Each structure stands twice: as C-alpha cells, then as structure tokens.
Amino acid sequence: MLYRLLRPALFALDAEKAHGLALQGLRLLPAGKPAPAQGPLACRVAGLDFPNPLGMAAGFDKDGEVPDPLLRLGFGFAEVGSITPLPQAGNPRPRLFRLEEDQGVINRMGFNNHGGQAALKRLKARFGRGGIVGINIGANKDSTDRVADYAHMTTLMAPYASYLAVNISSPNTPGLRALQDEGALSELLDAVLSARGGNGPPVFLKVAPDLQPADVDAIARIAIDRALGALIVSNTTIERPALQSRHAGEQGGLSGAPLRDMALQRVRDFRSATGGTMPLIGVGGIANADDAWQRIRAGASLVQLYSAMVYHGPGIARQITRGLAERMRRDGFSAIAEAVGTG
Numbered sequence: 001m002l003y004r005l006l007r008p009a010l011f012a013l014d015a016e017k018a019h020g021l022a023l024q025g026l027r028l029l030p031a032g033k034p035a036p037a038q039g040p041l042a043c044r045v046a047g048l049d050f051p052n053p054l055g056m057a058a059g060f061d062k063d064g065e066v067p068d069p070l071l072r073l074g075f076g077f078a079e080v081g082s083i084t085p086l087p088q089a090g091n092p093r094p095r096l097f098r099l100e101e102d103q104g105v106i107n108r109m110g111f112n113n114h115g116g117q118a119a120l121k122r123l124k125a126r127f128g129r130g131g132i133v134g135i136n137i138g139a140n141k142d143s144t145d146r147v148a149d150y151a152h153m154t155t156l157m158a159p160y161a162s163y164l165a166v167n168i169s170s171p172n173t174p175g176l177r178a179l180q181d182e183g184a185l186s187e188l189l190d191a192v193l194s195a196r197g198g199n200g201p202p203v204f205l206k207v208a209p210d211l212q213p214a215d216v217d218a219i220a221r222i223a224i225d226r227a228l229g230a231l232i233v234s235n236t237t238i239e240r241p242a243l244q245s246r247h248a249g250e251q252g253g254l255s256g257a258p259l260r261d262m263a264l265q266r267v268r269d270f271r272s273a274t275g276g277t278m279p280l281i282g283v284g285g286i287a288n289a290d291d292a293w294q295r296i297r298a299g300a301s302l303v304q305l306y307s308a309m310v311y312h313g314p315g316i317a318r319q320i321t322r323g324l325a326e327r328m329r330r331d332g333f334s335a336i337a338e339a340v341g342t343g
C-alpha cells in the first residue's frame with residue numbers, strides 16, 4: 001500500500017538510482033531474526049531447511065549488504081551476488097531500464113560489484129545470524145582464467161554460504177555463457193567441487209533460458225552426474241518477445257513478466273530431462289502467488305524473483321507466501337514437496 005504511494009516518485013528516477021535508494025532503505029531495517037519455518041510452506045532442498053520456498057534472486061543485493069533485511073521482509077532465502085574475485089565497475093550507465101508497459105526490466109549491468117574481499121567481510125560478520133543466504137559467484141570480465149576465478153570464489157565463500165550458486169548464464173559478460181557447453185561445464189564444475197571439498201555447502205548451477213533441447217539434456221546429465229544441489233532456472237533472456245515499452249530495444253538481459261512463459265517452459269524441460277531427480281529453482285517473471293504455484297506444480301522445489309520487487313515493492317514476499325499457503329489448502333496439499341511437478 002505504502003509502496004503504491006512511493007512508486008511514482010521512485011519511477012521518476014533513473015532505475016539504478018531508485019535501486020540504490022531501495023538498498024539504502026533496506027539497510028535501515030534492523031536485521032532481526034530470520035523467519036521460522038512456516039508450517040506447510042517449510043521445505044527441505046539439498047539438505048537445507050527453507051522456512052518458505054520464495055527467495056530473492058541474485059542481482060538485487062550484489063554485494064551482500066542486505067541479506068538479513070531481505071529475510072525480514074519474509075523471503076525464505078536470499079541469494080547475494082554475483083560476486084567476482086576482483087571489484088569491477090560493470091558497463092557504462094545507463095545500464096538498467098524499467099519496461100513499465102511490459103512489467104519487465106532490461107539490464108546490462110555487467111557484474112558490477114565490490115569484489116570478493118569486500119563481500120567476504122560482510123558475509124562473515126553476519127554468518128552467525130542464521131537464515132539461508134546463498135552466495136552467487138561469477139568471473140571477472142578481464143580474467144584470463146575464468147575457471148580459476150570460480151574456484152577461487154568457491155574457496156573464499158564456501159565457509160559462509162548456505163549454498164553456492166555458480167552463475168554461468170549472465171548475458172552481460174562476453175563469452176560467459178559458453179561455459180554452459182558440455183566440455184567447459186564439466187571442467188568448471190569439477191574445479192568448483194574440488195575447491196569446495198567434501199564438507200562444503202551444496203553447489204547450485206544457474207542457467208540461461210536461451211537453451212536448445214540438446215543443451216538442456218547435456219546440462220541435466222552433468223548436474224546429476226556431479227550431484228549438484230539444484231539447478232536455478234533461469235537467468236535473463238537475450239530474446240525479445242513482443243514488447244511495448246520505449247526501452248524494448250536496449251541491449252542486455254530481459255526479465256520480469258515477458259520472461260515468465262519461457263522460464264516456466266525451461267522448468268518443464270529440465271523437469272523432464274532430470275526425471276525429477278534434481279531439485280529445480282524456478283525464477284523468471286514470478287510476480288504473484290499464482291505464478292509461484294504454477295512454477296512449483298511445473299517442477300520447481302523453490303522459486304525466486306527480482307523484477308516483481310521493482311513493480312510491487314517490499315510487501316511482495318509476504319503477499320506471495322500467504323497466497324501460496326492458500327493455494328496449497330485449496331488444492332489439498334500439506335507440503336510443498338508433494339506439489340512439485342504435479343501440474
């Protein structure tokens with residue numbers, strides 16, 4: 001309600017400025033305690049106990065500054081990052097665009113972040129607070145050895161991460177998505193898993209929605225073979241479905257409502273390629289409880305969002321989790337895990 005009043009003022013600002021203000025506002029929230037398990041919404045995935053299945057997706061809190069305030073807003077988990085070994089400025093501004101008429105976002109941020117050491121300090125300091133905080137890792141744009149970047153970030157972050165998310169699907173770092181190819185992906189995951197060691201957190205892999213059926217099959221096979229904790233499906237798309245907004249022609253990754261059907265279809269594709277043996281995290285265009293419920297019924301054990309927070313504000317986590325609980329009751333499910341892949 002309050003957000004509806006604030007939104008016009010925020011939308012009058014450049015999108016990145018507005019995002020900076022949102023982060024500042026969240027920093028003012030006392031950290032508090034993470035939400036306790038929420039009855040039927042509580043779920044166990046990759047050995048972790050999630051109080052509810054809705055998380056904040058990577059990119060909102062790139063430097064790990066506000067994971068605890070995000071949990072306080074009612075998210076069951078927060079994924080911070082992507083974080084690269086060295087600080088980097090990212091692409092020139094403007095690089096973030098609201099597509100209001102389409103309820104979408106285009107970004108070409110380019111992994112702007114303060115680097116591994118700065119994030120480590122913060123994440124180490126909050127570690128004892130509990131709550132599920134995933135750390136999403138990436139490679140520096142100018143790195144001459146990207147596999148080594150991921151391995152380094154794994155070693156650095158593993159002790160402070162509930163899970164690590166290996167992001168090889170940002171469209172804004174040239175060549176990054178090539179790491180999704182079979183040979184490169186196997187080599188990368190072997191390096192990450194070896195850097196993590198036997199007792200480290202589960203490793204999740206975040207993929208692009210722009211994949212051919214053969215890519216889906218190969219990624220599914222490699223993920224199962226390496227016993228990854230989950231696949232995060234998906235990042236932003238480089239495709240451009242029909243869009244109305246004046247920013248539709250901007251380069252970068254498209255997210256929000258225009259990504260929804262494609263990301264939903266990829267969850268279905270990965271569900272069928274994995275035969276339900278690998279947990280999936282559905283992300284892309286989820287803006288309400290119906291979207292979240294549909295993604296779960298399609299095969300996602302957990303869901304995440306980012307763009308919808310821009311349009312609907314910080315109350316969205318509670319709106320969606322409340323709505324999910326209602327839909328579970330309506331459809332006769334007493335646990336999220338029972339509903340996964342049933343629709």
Ligand SMILES: Cc1cc2nc3c(=O)[nH]c(=O)nc-3n(C[C@H](O)[C@H](O)[C@H](O)COP(=O)(O)O)c2cc1C
Nearest residue numbers: 057058059081082107235255256284285305306307
């Ligand atoms: C501005 C912006 C920055 C993002 N940065 C990252 C990132 O650093 N790492 C990552 O894995 N995903 C990043 N994403 C992708 C989101 O995590 C998510 O996969 C995508 O936006 C689809 O979800 P949505 O439609 O709910 O926004 C970013 C998205 C946006 C809009």
